[in-house]
Amino acid sequence: MREQQGVMPGPAHTAPGTPYLTSRPTDSARLRLFCFHHSGGSAAAFSALRGVLAPHIEVVAVQLPGRETRLRHPLPPSMADLVAEIDEHLDPFLTGPYAFYGHSMGALVAHDLISRRQARGALPPVRLIAGACRAPHLPAAFAAQHAESDDHLVRSMLDIGGLSPELLRYPDWLQAAVSLNRGDLRLCASRDTTAVAPLPCPIDVFHGTDDPLVHERDARAWADRSTVSCRVHRFPGGHFFFLRESRAAFADRIAALLRETPEPARGT
Structure with a gap:
């Protein structure tokens, strides 16, 4: 869902030569x-x-096509295609x-x-933290909405707090937000959930207590x-707890988890 207007800062620019990254990772340890x-x-x-x-953790934000400085970049036709592109672009930094x-x-x-990288024997992450998401073998939450009408999608986005009511005053911006969501949800609906193998890394799941x-x-x-471990961490708030009700607790918990960093296992 789109961030509520006025909550977050302006657009992040992609790094030269790395369209999926807003900043080029440094050579630091x-x-x-x-x-x-x-x-x-x-x-x-x-x-x-x-x-x-x-300064202890370098945050690298991934920017998908079709938004901000990547408005003219079309979304791939499926989630598998998107993941293949991301794997190619991020691999030098992993x-x-x-x-x-x-x-x-x-x-x-x-x-x-991670699943794609596991299949080809690439280095897995030391940890996956999954926020506000059903387990990947289940139907993706909200994904079926991609086939609904614009009016229905707008009402649904408003209901879950994924759209600012103020945006209703700006038809062009509203249409852009609806189109962007529809494309992303279509990707989620395209996933193959029948061949999901456990991952070779710990998984921590962040869940908003009031997530609709x-x-x-x-x-x-x-x-x-996960073949290693999985823990669920609950936070006050809804689907966007990390931007609103639990912003500080969210950052603190991530910092604490990454201090537990285990040695990475080589994929097979």
Whole structure:
């Protein structure tokens, strides 16, 4: 879903030569946390997190096509195609210790990227943190909405807090937000959930206690997706707890988890 207007800072620019990244990772020894945004959102959702976690953790926000400085970049036709593109572009930066955080759709992108890398024997992350997302073998929350009318999609986005009512005053912006969400949700609906193998890294699941899209049992179902461990962490708030009700607690918990960083296992 799109960030509520006025909550987050302006657009994040992509790094030269790396269209999927808003900043080129440095050569430092810091652990890198790659962040994947929610549907209709953008890399700007993680701007504040970058400042909070520095200097010990380097936050690298991933920017999907079709938004902000990538408006003219079309979305790939399927989630598998998107993940293949991201794998190609990020692979040079996934050579040392790194972790993934994905929120909602972003958690599915992160999960599928790890799964792809696992299949080809690439280095996995030291940890996957999945926020506001049903387990990846379940139907993606809200994904079926991509086939609904614009009016229905707008009402649904308003109901879950993914759209500012103020945007209703600006038809062009509203249409852009609806189109962006529809494209992202179509990607989520395109996923193959029948061949999901457990991942070779710990998984931590972040769940908003009042999330209208993700029931606690569906968050806990991530336990089947790791060969190492899985823990569920609950936060006050709804689907966007990381931007609103629990912003400080969210950042603190990520910092604490990444201090637990285990040695990465080589994929087979």
